[in-house]
Amino acid sequence: MDELLKLLKKNALETPENLSKMLDIPIDEVKTRIAEYEKSGIIRGYRAVVNHDQLDIRQVTAVIEVKVTPEREGGFNHIADRISKFDEVESLYLMSGTFDLLLFVSGRDLKDVAFFVAEKLATIPGVLSTATHFMLRTYKDHGVMMEPEEGYERLKVSP
Amino acid sequence: MSDSKSVRNYVASHVRDMPPSGIRDFFEIVSTMKDVISLGIGEPDFVTPWHVREAAIYSLERGMTSYTSNLGLLKLRQAIAEYLHRTYNVFYRPENEILITVGVSEALDLALRAILEPGDEVIYHEPCYVSYNPIITFAHGKPVAIQTTQETGFRLNRAMVEEKLTDRTKAIMLNFPNNPTGAALDLDDLREIGELAVERDLIVITDDIYGELTYDGRHTAISSLPGLRDRTIYLHGFSKAWAMTGFRLGFAAGPAQLVGAMMKIHQYTMLCAPITSQEAALEALKQPESDIEEMKAEYKQRRNFIYRSFEDMGVPCVKPKGAFYAFPRIDKFGLTSKEFALKLLDEENVAVVPGSAFGACGEGHVRCSYATGMEELKEAMTRIQRFIQRRVPAEVG
Ligand SMILES: Cc1ncc(COP(=O)(O)O)c(C=O)c1O
Numbered sequence: 373m374d375e376l377l378k379l380l381k382k383n384a385l386e387t388p389e390n391l392s393k394m395l396d397i398p399i400d401e402v403k404t405r406i407a408e409y410e411k412s413g414i415i416r417g418y419r420a421v422v423n424h425d426q427l428d429i430r431q432v433t434a435v436i437e438v439k440v441t442p443e444r445e446g447g448f449n450h451i452a453d454r455i456s457k458f459d460e461v462e463s464l465y466l467m468s469g470t471f472d473l474l475l476f477v478s479g480r481d482l483k484d485v486a487f488f489v490a491e492k493l494a495t496i497p498g499v500l501s502t503a504t505h506f507m508l509r510t511y512k513d514h515g516v517m518m519e520p521e522e523g524y525e526r527l528k529v530s531p
Numbered sequence: 532m533s534d535s536k537s538v539r540n541y542v543a544s545h546v547r548d549m550p551p552s553g554i555r556d557f558f559e560i561v562s563t564m565k566d567v568i569s570l571g572i573g574e575p576d577f578v579t580p581w582h583v584r585e586a587a588i589y590s591l592e593r594g595m596t597s598y599t600s601n602l603g604l605l606k607l608r609q610a611i612a613e614y615l616h617r618t619y620n621v622f623y624r625p626e627n628e629i630l631i632t633v634g635v636s637e638a639l640d641l642a643l644r645a646i647l648e649p650g651d652e653v654i655y656h657e658p659c660y661v662s663y664n665p666i667i668t669f670a671h672g673k674p675v676a677i678q679t680t681q682e683t684g685f686r687l688n689r690a691m692v693e694e695k696l697t698d699r700t701k702a703i704m705l706n707f708p709n710n711p712t713g714a715a716l717d718l719d720d721l722r723e724i725g726e727l728a729v730e731r732d733l734i735v736i737t738d739d740i741y742g743e744l745t746y747d748g749r750h751t752a753i754s755s756l757p758g759l760r761d762r763t764i765y766l767h768g769f770s771k772a773w774a775m776t777g778f779r780l781g782f783a784a785g786p787a788q789l790v791g792a793m794m795k796i797h798q799y800t801m802l803c804a805p806i807t808s809q810e811a812a813l814e815a816l817k818q819p820e821s822d823i824e825e826m827k828a829e830y831k832q833r834r835n836f837i838y839r840s841f842e843d844m845g846v847p848c849v850k851p852k853g854a855f856y857a858f859p860r861i862d863k864f865g866l867t868s869k870e871f872a873l874k875l876l877d878e879e880n881v882a883v884v885p886g887s888a889f890g891a892c893g894e895g896h897v898r899c900s901y902a903t904g905m906e907e908l909k910e911a912m913t914r915i916q917r918f919i920q921r922r923v924p925a926e927v928g
Binding site: 375379390392393394395396524526527528529530531 | 552554557558561562567569571572573574576578660661662710828832833835836839840882884905909
């Protein structure tokens with residue numbers, strides 16, 4: 373992957389000035405390349421990585437395994453597209469293995485998600501079965517530790 | 532023993548006369564302070580890759596807590612031989628040409644003790660790693676320093692070495708990429724210095740501990756050049772490129788005669804390197820490229836960042852070619868390197884190491900290590916900029 377993209381994936385707030393210094397390229401080039409990434413859709417957006425466990429809000433996330441019947445035309449795409457249109461669905465992946473689609477769904481509480489599964493997801497033609505797992509706690513998200521390990525300090529000056 | 536005057540000084544004169552390390556007193560000051568951003572650290576900020584730590588843990592679980600052969604585990608020596616051949620195109624026989632040591636530190640000491648008669652001269656280049664001069668002295672050799680400077684990018688060439696040659700010259704010590712300057716040698720210079728060593732029958736001791744951390748181009752091991760393998764003691768270790776300083780593991784590779792002599796001292800003084808560290812190193816050599824590549828990419832970004840930052844501040848600095856140090860020149864602010872470091876620490880809570888700690892010609896410079904997270908590095912550079920902005924008028928006035 374391009375180094376600029378890697379750096380932005382690590383920290384999207386990095387300023388063009390610093391990026392230019394780190395990559396040893398002119399600042400204008402940094403700006404143009406970011407603009408190109410945004411225009412081409414390679415960069416889809418920027419958002420904060422939030423530790424929800426630390427917030428006093430009601431929210432649950434469920435991971436749902438879904439088995440579906442692929443359609444003759446379009447395979448999984450049509451049904452995946454249909455499911456992903458629901459606001460509740462945060463991510464959706466086509467998987468290899470014992471099920472076909474993997475969904476990350478969030479709602480205010482268990483009932484909320486249960487309602488979505490029973491009333492919306494399961495009733496879509498082509499959905500054969502679902503298995504819902506609720507997340508209990510987040511340890512790491514998008515490569516970020518939610519509770520960083522107690523750092524070990526090196527000597528402050530060494531040869 | 533009540534009257535101190537009557538107590539004989541039992542310490543040997545060559546130890547007694549050795550001045551304390553310039554880094555040591557600076558460390559004492561810094562360690563009493565809080566919230567310091569330190570660019571004074573000569574070791575990676577990365578933690579040893581997990582699979583390597585896990586291998587060390589697993590070896591303990593299996594009860595591997597014994598001595599190993601004096602030379603070190605054969606399978607580790609084999610892995611090292613294979614790695615050196617693949618990476619630097621020079622082959623050493625695992626049976627008798629590789630010795631596993633407690634860091635490059637021990638290997639340096641062994642190399643000098645193995646080859647020096649009292650009074651033999653060893654040529655080395657300053658600014659350099661703090662231990663070079665003392666360990667030559669402790670081995671009863673005579674240290675002969677070449678002064679490298681900013682003007683020539685802290686590089687070394689044949690003529691500079693030639694100037695220092697005498698009948699007593701036994702060896703030349705090289706360290707590129709260099710601590711503290713980040714300098715690396717051009718292949719031509721390396722070749723010419725090698726040729727000189729052959730012509731004058733010198734032993735070359737090369738400390739290649741930063742070899743992998745070379746950012747523009749590839750590192751060449753001098754022992755891979757024609758005629759040099761059998762007069763070179765090649766030293767390397769896991770501290771830097773693998774972020775394994777605390778494991779204390781290094782190795783020496785060279786002709787059987789020299790490695791055998793080093794082994795003789797090692798077997799009676801150290802017996803062997805710790806088995807846990809040897810097991811970890813074995814794992815470290817399983818996928819070195821991917822482990823190192825990731826850290827190296829980040830060091831390179833920081834190198835670019837720190838270099839450009841000094842450039843933007845108008846502080847002259849040679850672009851570091853390797854290792855993880857920048858060595859900017861600060862003499863225009865009218866302070867010695869020690870005063871600069873102390874004031875910077877006092878006013879901005881940023882620690883850098885005075886260049887004079889690395890030899891007299893390091894005066895006028897400070898060593899800034901970029902083995903520090905990017906966020907800290909950014910903050911440190913902002914503070915250094917603020918610090919020097921307050922000083923520019925003094926220079927003009
Ligand atoms: C040039 C150089 N040689 C040797 C060492 C010591 O390495 P080790 O940890 O292998 O003893 C260092 C550590 O800072 C160094 O910079």
